[in-house]
Structure formats: C-alpha cells, structure tokens
Amino acid sequence: QTVVTQEPSLTVSPGGTVTLTCASSTGAVTRDYYPNWFQQKPGRAPRSLIYATDNKHSWTPARFSGSLLGGKAALTLSGVQPEDEADYYCLLYYGYPWVFGGGTKLTVL
Amino acid sequence: EVQLVQSGAEVKKPGESLKISCKGSGYTFINYRVAWVRQMPGKGLEWMGIIYPGDSETTYSPSFQGQVTISVDKSITTAYLQWDSLRASDTAMYYCVRRDFSNHDYWGQGTQVTVSS
Numbered sequence: 252q253t254v255v256t257q258e259p260s261l262t263v264s265p266g267g268t269v270t271l272t273c274a275s276s277t278g279a280v281t282r283d284y285y286p287n288w289f290q291q292k293p294g295r296a297p298r299s300l301i302y303a304t305d306n307k308h309s310w311t312p313a314r315f316s317g318s319l320l321g322g323k324a325a326l327t328l329s330g331v332q333p334e335d336e337a338d339y340y341c342l343l344y345y346g347y348p349w350v351f352g353g354g355t356k357l358t359v360l
Numbered sequence: 361e362v363q364l365v366q367s368g369a370e371v372k373k374p375g376e377s378l379k380i381s382c383k384g385s386g387y388t389f390i391n392y393r394v395a396w397v398r399q400m401p402g403k404g405l406e407w408m409g410i411i412y413p414g415d416s417e418t419t420y421s422p423s424f425q426g427q428v429t430i431s432v433d434k435s436i437t438t439a440y441l442q443w444d445s446l447r448a449s450d451t452a453m454y455y456c457v458r459r460d461f462s463n464h465d466y467w468g469q470g471t472q473v474t475v476s477s
Contacts, residue, residue: 348407
C-alpha cells in the first residue's frame, strides 16, 4: 500500500514564507509522479493550485509555487496572506491509482 | 465556463442502494476523464477511481474496487457513482473532478451521503 506523507500541520506568520512537502513511500518523487496541489477551506470543495509539479492555473495566486525539493514535491507560499489558512493536499500518480497525501493544516498566525 | 454539478445530499439506511451524479458542462465531456474522491468526516481526500467517457474505460483504486461502481452516460454528459448496499462507513462527502492528463482541475461542489439506521 503506497503512502504519501505530508506535514500534519504548519504555522506561518502573515507575510512570511512556508514550504509544504509531499513524500512517497516508494522513494523520491520525480516529475513522473505529476504532483498536484490542492487547497481546501472549511465546508468548501478542494481547489486545484498546481499541477505537473510546477504548473499554475489562471486562478492560482502568484505567491504559490510548486517544485521538487530533496526527493519530495513541494508547495511554497511566499508572502502568506490570512486567507491562505486552509488544508493543503498533494496528489501523486502511480500509474493508477492516483494517491492523495494526508494533508497539511496551514495556520496563519 | 467549465462546471461539474453534483446531485444533492442523500440520507440512506444500511443495505440500501444509491447512485449519485455529476453533470459536466462548458467543455467537450467525452474528451476528459472524471474521477471520484471521498472525504470522510474530518478526514483527508481519497482518490476512488476514474472513468473515460469516450469509451467508459474505468479504473478503481484497490481500496474501492468492488465497493462502488463508476459509470457514465455521455449522451447527457453525466458521470455516476453507485453503491449496491450501503454501509455506515460510506458516510462521507463525495466529489467528482475533471482530469486533464496530469491535472485534476475542475471539481464538483460535493454530494454528502449519510448512511444511518
């Protein structure tokens, strides 16, 4: 059973920078895993932020960026805003199925 | 405008059957796969399976194989998720999401399924 691991929780100050990571139990995450990142606020459907490692949608705020870092997928928020407080999930491709990480609860304090 | 609109909340008893829907609009429905995602109360997202409307090819996550059935009616641009016999543990929010190759981009609003005696 493949496990995708994210930090359970992180706290960042407004205006600060934070990096969330996404690790695979099978080894290093590469572009071949097509990492996706999603934001979910309470009571709302998830919203796609990043796909295929580092690609943004037209609606993705510029302060969000995706990358690979130390064998993991990473989502970096630069200049964090209070409205960025949310749960963040990564999703990795294993040739079907895709597997979600457990999520990171980001607190802006 | 791309939209995925899901059917409304359901309250069912254990052992009952259920089929929920997800209607796509604003794009060429048969060209994009539709995945289903479960979120149990207070928990994270789980990828359940996916269907290609063009030929109804379906793939399930091992955790959901045999537990649910994903189907599609391309004539009405609608994907479905169904259960033959619900259990209390099926209580969750279910989302459909459009998949464009490496990108799960547009999500439905979610359907709450509650199974209780």
